[in-house]
Amino acid sequence: MKIEYPTPEEQHNSIERIVKYGLPQRSAFAELKEMFRSLGPRVIFYGQGDVMFIAAMAVAFIAYYLVQLAFQPGVGKVAPEYLYSFLFTVSPTMYLLLCLLGFWKEKLSTVYDIKMTCKYNVCHLAVFRMLAFSCANIVVNMLTAGLCCLLHLESDFWRMFMVSACGLFLLSVLLIYSLLFGRGIIPPTVVSAAWVPANLLCNALAKGTYWHFLRVVPLPLHIAVTAALACLYIFSLKWLFLRKKEKVLC
């Protein structure tokens, strides 16, 4: 019985199949870690300096506003409902500006096409940046809650921090889903633009329920909701990283 020797192409395909199914697969986060190790922060955040500056200015303005609120003469203690709804609404500001302005900058960049054909393309960079910006925003939220305590606007640090984190992860999840299921950059822009009006609307039309959720609901429930949103966010980021779609950002 004559057994045909496999052709070089058949050999190559067999080896690839063995490697693909035999070796342990790297998770999306291992891939992100490898990407960070290969590229470094300088390449990942290349050209984002002006976007970071705008976001930093926005955060500074919010801090300034809080300080003004605390020291405004002739006004009594700020109503806690107002403070919590303010924190919930503005907590994702830095993340929002960094992500959205970053997306638009990539879309309008003449280098987009070339970057999309690289091994680490615009989508990979966007996912890493979103993860980094959300971590940075958590730190900013913590500092904002601390500032409110320092200015005696409110004393419950952990509730303020949880309310901010909840706002951040809720918007992050909405943003990622708009990228995953929408087409191009308009859906995330619409989601971002609608965040503040939606919160103002809740404040105006359903203030009882809205304030109850922010102010009265027990802290463990807040933590559980925030943790669930955070897990959904992380899972969606992974999905975005692995997703093959024609127009993710543009």
Place this chain on the structure above:
Amino acid sequence: MLTVQNVTKRFGSFTALEDINLEFGKGVYGLLAPNGAGKTTLMKMIVTLLFPTKGRILCDGKEILSMGESYREKIGYLPQEFGYYRNDSPRQYLRYLGALKGLERRAAEVRIDGLLEKVGLADVKDKKMKKFSGGMVQRVGIAQALLGNPEILVLDEPTAGLDPKERARFRNLISEFSKDRTVILSTHIVSDIESVANRIVMLKDHSVYCDTDCSSLCGMMGGKVFECSVPQKDADSFEMSHLVISRREETGQTHFRFAQDGEKGLPPQAKPVQPDLEDVFLYIYRED
């Protein structure tokens, strides 16, 4: 081997490409068609910037969309409108793209210096690109496409903005590079394709019109291209009634090169000449 299998691309109700079937092996493939024929759309699908509405594109038998970064590591792409960061020097820009292409830093430095030397930009490698001419910027674009030592090189109008000397340098670069690789390039400068392409793919009416080598293509026009001189007073009426490829004014006479099917209406002084690729292009796309 890159295989385009029954690929159709639609944008809403507009069909850009219909049922394209092509195979690209090693060598240089020239994509020839007028503006709007779908060359850039096809190239964008090959480099995964666009996805086919129907059909698929395979690389060595595997679908390119499922290969992900392993396919992107094999390709080099120069788009029609090459973008760059104006405040970067060529070296900084290529370093950045080299990192995104997954090149190791030291290897990238060596490669960047070599490529800038090859495209004639070694003297200005640290100068900001905002001070560059269009031709110099285009050469940076060619260098970045070659940066990852790709197996498949896709160049969309690579010689736009280059002077004849630069175009000659580019042709030599492509010939040298294509020895063991696939190079797909589109251009309107027919002479660039004529001298370097092993095969020419022509698109017409959103489909493949022909896929053959240059000599066979020119052979299709055998006996259909003529040259003659007419008095200048008759030149305009001659141009109206014939498919004129080129016109040259001489003393008292106008010299025409034209294409014609059959001998009906052929001027008696017309002499048949050996057709070239430009004649083929103008003849095939005469209605467009």
